[in-house]
Amino acid sequence: MRWANDKKLKPKKLSRRAFIMLGMQVGLMGLLGFRMRQLGVEQTKQFRLLAEENRINLQLVPPARGLIYDRLGNIVANNTPLYRIQIVREQAINSTQVLRKLSDIIPISEDEMAQVLDNMAKRRPWVPVTITENLDWAQVAAVAANAPSLPGISPIVGAYRNYPKAEEFCHIVGYVGPVSDYDLSKIEDDDPLLHIPRFQIGKNGIETRAEHALRGKAGIKRIEVNAVGRVMREIDNKASEPGKNLQLTVDTELQSAALERISDESAAVVLMDVQSGDILALASAPAFDPNKFVTGISVSDWKDLNENEYRPLANKTVSGTYPPGSTFKMVVALAALEAGVIDANEQVRCTGSVKLFGSKFHCWRRGGHGQVSLVRSLRESCDVYFYEIAQRVGIEKISEMARKLGLGIRHDLPLPAIRKGLTPTKEWKRTVKGADWVIGDTLNAGIGQGFTLASPLQLAIMAARIATGTAIDPRLINTVGEDLMPVKGNTPLDINPEHLALVRRGMFEVVNGARGTARGSKITTKGMEMAGKTGTSQVRRITKKERASGVIRNKDLPWNRRDHALFVAFAPYDNPKYAVAVIVEHGGGGSKAAAPIARDVMLAALEKDDTGYGKLPSQKRRTGDPDEQTPQTPLKPRDRA
């Protein structure tokens, strides 16, 4: 009965509500259709573009890094193929089994295997995982030969930077390393190559400073990828442009000889061609193996280098600054001569010390030198003479002369951390030290102590400028690609040539004079005579008490309290070709520790020069008449007295 009653009401009510619902549904569907039209038809262009961008991925092809040669054409830095073995999980199917098989061919430790499996598990199945690097060709060939039984395994040829000369050029060429976040934050360079993971960029030395030329330009490969980055196919490929090759002015043989000669010390040698400014050797000891940095240096190696008292990582030739000591006396002498406060014959009496304004200033020789002229003062390195003339000429003129000769200014070499050194002035002391310049400061400056600081490079430049009378600038890179780098500063200095000759004469006497401080390092070969100046710079203060009881000898002091030994020189005396500067940190006296090194390096250069060897192929001989060079058989450095 209930059904019969309901029959009148039910259909009506249900259909009304059903139609309301249908109306809402149709309305919503209309909205969906409208939205579909809006997205699909009206904004097609914009979305098509977005879809295209999604699909095509630009992949950078890293360029080959430029090579670096020395002046003779020897390779200093090159790119070596690096053989890597990779595994792709989805191709290997049973990775563990494949790895076990592989370990029969090449050595893989259990740890390495576990790490590879772990790496694979973390990544998507088609991402290649490196199993091992640094394989030799025979191993790679063995793996390739067994390829059919090793699914998913593929040998990959990459390239890494190699420094065949290892230690010899570590401070000059530096090294490369993978680009880090820190590098990215520091360098203002929008080169997309830098964003390639583990892309190698210069981290030190010329590799850093000439990064731009060496790097080259990226090639571009357009590939179609899917959302997870798997490559579907290559669309096109634009080849990369390799970096430019560099040729250095450095001569590997001289560099090796110099480094070998100082290898036991914490020392630096700079050898320079005085005519062209070419740096032939720039050795800083101890050295390190830059190859260790390329693939990432181990913690223990890094610790060894970083905590070594001799600071192997520092390039002491340009980054080390030292009080120049007596090697500064040429500067003071020239300043005084130019100012006209002394002349060649003026005599100063040395009694071993001089009392000025209440303080006592000592000469290195306790008994004094007696009557001293300019040439003699240089020869015997009389301190009292230079106290006197420094006082007469004043610090401003001394520092001005120092800068003229290349001290206290930053020389533009493509090396990092080039230090400026210091040529003090009254103004400088007031602003930096907050104190007035006192006369004692001038006297200390007169013998190259006190505030004055110079790097071995600057001292070599000073020697070269004194030798030639030109404002020659150093040069480290000969060619970049095809471009020859110009010789700079080959113009006369504003110094009276007679005064220069006088100072050069003094330097000649230092080495060749019977009482010269460096007479033990004389070059006896005719036409190769060396002129130089010793320097011994104190790193500690000698107290009154110590002076009274006798100055403690260097060998009785701990290493880091001993004096620095310095020597600057040029040769041959009458036709200067090369200038050299040597510093042996805490080496003791300049005549004993530094001069013999300078002599040996100089001789190596001169002997080489004799055989017509060591000149840049692209440049003509600048000095000397070939006929003038009489063939001689020079003595070996160590045979000499």
Place this chain on the structure above:
Amino acid sequence: MSSYDRQMEDLPTGFGKVLAYHWALTLLIIAASSIGFLMLFSVADGDISRWAQPQMIRFALGLTVMTIMAFIPIHTFRNLSFFVYLFALVLLVVVEFAGNSSKGSQRWIDLGFMRLQPSELMKIALVMVLAFYYSWLDRDRVSKPLWLLPPLILTLIPMALVLRQPDLGTAVLLFAGAVVVMFLAGVSWWYFATGASAVAGLVFAVFYSKGQSWQLLKDYQYKRIATFLDPSNDPLGAGYHITQSKIALGSGGLSGRGFMQGTQGRLNFLPEKHTDFIFTTLAEEFGFIGGATLLLIYLLIVVFCVASAVSNTNRYGALVTLGVSATFFFYFAVNMSMVMGMAPVVGVPLPLVSYGGSAMLVLLAGFGLVQSAHIHRPR
């Protein structure tokens, strides 16, 4: 003679049932599914065995189930309604404790040959039990508060279980399906007005609770809502799905890039390209025309269901037909809104088209009920 017997007399029997079978509806279902097979073939990059073939087999199975159900008198299902509901509820409880976890939520039971999602079954079961309740309940009592309680309880229990999985999308769909059946059964407008205000209040509370100690939703759900409101502020993270699917839809244009020519889906830029986001591949490859065609097929399915229901004086049959069609509508409306960036990404498949066993089988079973109600409607 009881009213029951009288009804039975009018019903078609034997071959008459085949004539009364809703052929138009069946053809529309086959058409929608065929579009699905084509798309599954395309997203698998021409590999039929990957998705298209299993889907066809399941569809054939589903179609058989639907046809068999169509010939079983509707009152049989009416009598089974409550048991079906109980069965689905038990499965939901089982999945809660023994289900497999997929993407951080427990949704299915592995039966070996297929993965059963009890929440999908519950969508139809809930419609059945509510239709049964309202076909049993005296018309005068429909809007009485006390008689409103049982359907609410019947709805809230499975909703709570589904929310625990957690599957917000299905919970909302269950609720929407239940509300539609109650609305059609004639529950007073006042309740819906009150309910709507309550929902508005709840929405406000949900947003207000964010960051408070009594936060109502999970962080990822807030993130989805925030992404929905402005997907561009996190294009590679939370907004990735929506942005990529909009790109696919948009790049299709009027007539699309052509079959198998879409790049977004085939190159895997689209997430869930063979399931929830399959519509984007359709729109990319066949453009607005393809998308609109599918929408039109869906519209016709809904219209035929409503037309069948309004001419059906069997209250249970009519309610079930409308309930199933509403559930079907919610499926595709939510899915399309989602891929077109009009609703949050909630994980609802495109009915009959998306790859998936449970949803397809359950939906075809639902249409089996519709067919049965249609064939066995009182004349």
